Amino acid sequence: MEFPCPLESAKFIVAHSKDVSVDEEEVRRVAESLFDKASAEEFGLAGWKTLHELNPQAASEEAVGWVFLVDTLNFSFWSEREEHKYLVKYKDRTYSGYWSLCAAVNRALDDGIPITSASYFATMTLDQVRHVFRSDTEVPMPLIEERHRVLNESGTVLLEKFGGSFLTCVKKSEKSAQKLLRLVLENFPSYRDEAVFEKKKVSFYKRAQILVADTWSVLEGKGDGFFDDISTLTIFADYRIPQVLVHLKAMKYSEELMKKLREGTIFQSGDKEEVEIRGCSIWCCALICQHLLELYEKKGQDMRDKINAVLLDYYLWDYARDHREEMKDTPFHRVRCIYY
Numbered sequence: 061m062e063f064p065c066p067l068e069s070a071k072f073i074v075a076h077s078k079d080v081s082v083d084e085e086e087v088r089r090v091a092e093s094l095f096d097k098a099s100a101e102e103f104g105l106a107g108w109k110t111l112h113e114l115n116p117q118a119a120s121e122e123a124v125g126w127v128f129l130v131d132t133l134n135f136s137f138w139s140e141r142e143e144h145k146y147l148v149k150y151k152d153r154t155y156s157g158y159w160s161l162c163a164a165v166n167r168a169l170d171d172g173i174p175i176t177s178a179s180y181f182a183t184m185t186l187d188q189v190r191h192v193f194r195s196d197t198e199v200p201m202p203l204i205e206e207r208h209r210v211l212n213e214s215g216t217v218l219l220e221k222f223g224g225s226f227l228t229c230v231k232k233s234e235k236s237a238q239k240l241l242r243l244v245l246e247n248f249p250s251y252r253d254e255a256v257f258e259k260k261k262v263s264f265y266k267r268a269q270i271l272v273a274d275t276w277s278v279l280e281g282k283g284d285g286f287f288d289d290i291s292t293l294t295i296f297a298d299y300r301i302p303q304v305l306v307h308l309k310a311m312k313y314s315e316e317l318m319k320k321l322r323e324g325t326i327f328q329s330g331d332k333e334e335v336e337i338r339g340c341s342i343w344c345c346a347l348i349c350q351h352l353l354e355l356y357e358k359k360g361q362d363m364r365d366k367i368n369a370v371l372l373d374y375y376l377w378d379y380a381r382d383h384r385e386e387m388k389d390t391p392f393h394r395v396r397c398i399y400y
């Protein structure tokens with residue numbers, strides 16, 4: 061099987077993009093504005109645990125299993141109407157979006173449901189999935205049937221090929237992020253996040269790449285989680301990163317596209333505009349990373365093991381979470397799919 065490289069795909073998409081563009085001048089300005097933050101403690105790998113109470117705090121085989129389950133379901137949490145959405149209450153707090161998924165998983169584990177064990181989710185029924193991911197509002201989790209299908213599919217593969225343990229798959233990668241990415245793409249079909257653009261097969265691999273990144277994070281970059289090529293991953297092209305890049309002016313939409321987004325147009329996975337938005341986001345962040353490293357280099361500091369697309373992505377994603385109000389006039393693109 062041949063898997064296009066997401067960074068090369070992004071470069072090709074930017075070169076042919078009509079409705080989305082990257083503003084190099086603004087990219088430089090964003091890199092400068094991140095300069096001090098990039099050497100702060102919370103920008104680093106440890107932030108994955110210290111900043112997010114729902115993430116596993118252990119670095120165990122079970123914690124890796126949690127990451128695999130969550131990233132298998134890590135897609136499509138946006139709601140048609142902001143005031144009418146899927147929410148999960150857990151330990152006196154109410155969670156929305158991606159965090160509602162994590163809250164529902166932790167709620168199930170607290171209730172004694174072995175949701176992160178492959179032998180369980182390989183044969184879960186649709187009703188059991190509906191129960192585990194039940195909403196605390198009248199709005200159900202989006203794409204619940206698709207979630208049931210990918211759970212059964214991924215659980216079955218994990219059992220048949222890796223003895224039910226994603227850590228076994230990680231060990232086969234021999235500490236290479238690219239090898240682990242390839243293993244995930246070869247074995248788990250729902251992770252093959254690809255499209256055809258200008259007659260060329262392109263890839264984003266958002267869930268496959270964030271699975272590798274979250275595995276690196278949960279294992280704290282040590283032992284089986286020490287990937288010597290982690291900086292070859294790109295950011296994860298979801299629907300929040302493009303929104304924050306446009307908000308920060310590093311990426312721009314044509315008037316026509318902005319109008320469609322403002323009207324709440326629903327795009328299909330693989331549509332030209334959707335591919336341009338996702339590809340330009342990946343390329344834009346690769347440039348921000350490059351400029352950040354150059355700024356440190358000018359100060360005689362080699363930050364290549366402290367600044368990479370994964371940590372920049374986590375920072376920008378958390379930024380989007382924390383600046384929801386300020387960003388409300390910048391639309392995000394709406395696609396219902398299992399890829400992001």
Ligand SMILES: Nc1nc2c(c(CN[C@H]3C=C[C@H](O)[C@@H]3O)cn2[C@@H]2O[C@H](COP(=O)(O)O)[C@@H](O)[C@H]2O)c(=O)[nH]1
Nearest residue numbers: 108134135136137138157158296298299301374377400
């Ligand atoms: N690019 C990127 N996309 C990410 C994440 C995460 C969760 N990772 C966090 C968990 C531990 C780490 O510390 C990360 O901070 C979820 N998503 C995507 O966002 C969307 C949900 O957004 P909202 O509706 O606002 O909750 C949806 O497409 C989901 O797939 C990320 O990190 N990067």
